[in-house]
């Protein structure tokens with residue numbers, strides 16, 4: 026039976042956008058928290074911490090996101106955690122985001138002149154205080170633009186979760202396409218919806234970048 | 244009794260150490276490169292030491308070891324009776340007592356002058372905010388920039404920034420001040436205002452170790468001049484003696500070079 030591609034179908038797809046946004050948000054928050062921890066460990070003086078976190082980053086940057094999704098998805102069922110596309114997608118995308126954000130933020134932390142850390146150390150500030158009051162506030166300013174840029178990648182990356190059966194925007198497109206045999210129309214709509222989310226973010230990222238370039242040129 | 248007096252003159256009976264810094268057999272390597280070779284140096288309380296020597300001779304490394312910005316591989320350093328090598332919280336305790344001023348100021352650019360000055364007293368000494376602000380105002384007045392408290396470092400001249408850096412260090416009430424070429428990054432017309440601040444500090448009785456090639460300052464303030472070369476202390480002498488009759492050939496060569504490149508500073 027072939028369904029027509031009507032308003033009901035359009036609404037079904039648009040409504041699935043909420044899962045794309047929810048998954049993006051979870052991955053961004055989870056990845057942000059882990060990513061900060063990894064970035065701090067990666068820039069620490071402990072060799073062991075640096076090695077472990079460098080390995081983590083290399084692993085996630087050197088394998089396709091789809092494989093990471095597969096491994097977490099099937100890994101969870103092997104370890105008796107059941108088959109849950111939601112949890113698997115959230116965990117895999119969070120780890121993925123953690124690795125990339127950690128690498129972006131490491132660069133921002135290392136861009137702060139070493140004299141800042143030395144002056145704070147000489148004043149007797151502990152590592153925690155140095156990070157919190159001296160290094161991170163300065164690193165954050167330069168981190169904003171590339172972080173928003175990565176968020177765009179992450180939103181688009183959530184589409185791969187469709188393959189493990191998580192019904193977000195892309196998966197709902199597949200469902201409607203299979204029912205209506207109108208793949209071009211359906212996926213045009215899906216792509217358009219991604220664009221509506223991502224384009225303003227890209228625009229924001231490049232504006233922030235220009236603003237920072239002007240601020241540092243002064 | 245002025246504030247300077249109660250810093251340098253402890254009440255009778257208190258066990259204020261007469262030795263501010265004692266370095267014994269200190270050696271330091273960067274990888275396979277030896278930056279300090281068996282350094283022995285004792286700084287008495289209230290003493291002013293000027294360290295000079297050619298570029299790469301280890302001057303910065305020497306003073307950075309005193310507050311353990313650089314760890315050492317051999318020897319011992321005792322600061323204000325606290326043994327840096329003994330572990331525990333000793334490094335932290337020493338850093339609280341030792342102020343440091345850098346060539347490149349290293350003010351925190353995202354904070355106002357006032358916030359630069361009160362951060363460490365509040366976070367390290369747990370001083371209440373109003374007390375920290377009062378202390379900061381006192382020291383900003385002493386370095387002659389009380390009116391700049393609400394500005395950001397980038398809005399100040401180099402000389403003003405360096406004076407803020409001195410005030411920021413003083414806000415921790417340090418017993419010892421370290422200076423690493425504090426005037427080398429400054430435009431010539433701003434050198435004297437920073438040197439004057441340092442001279443005031445010296446006259447108040449502060450214990451000071453200054454890496455500088457400002458010979459006018461050394462003659463006026465230093466009790467002893469330490470001349471370094473290739474990671475070693477080559478000569479230690481009072482300034483008149485060091486400048487008039489250096490006993491080592493390397494020191495003579497060095498003095499000849501800086502007299503050619505540095506104009507004498509008017510006193």
Ligand SMILES: Nc1ncnc2c1ncn2[C@@H]1O[C@H](COP(=O)(O)OP(=O)(O)OP(=O)(O)O)[C@@H](O)[C@H]1O
Pocket residue numbers: 273276278296297298299300301302303304305
């Ligand atoms: N972090 C480091 N890693 C490797 N080598 C270093 C490091 N810091 C300093 N050195 C080396 O140690 C030697 C002493 O350096 P130091 O900065 O103490 O010299 P300096 O006397 O202060 O010279 P300058 O007058 O140029 O400031 C130099 O040869 C320098 O290259």
Ligand SMILES: [Mg+2]
Pocket residue numbers: 302303304423424
């Ligand atoms: Mg130096």
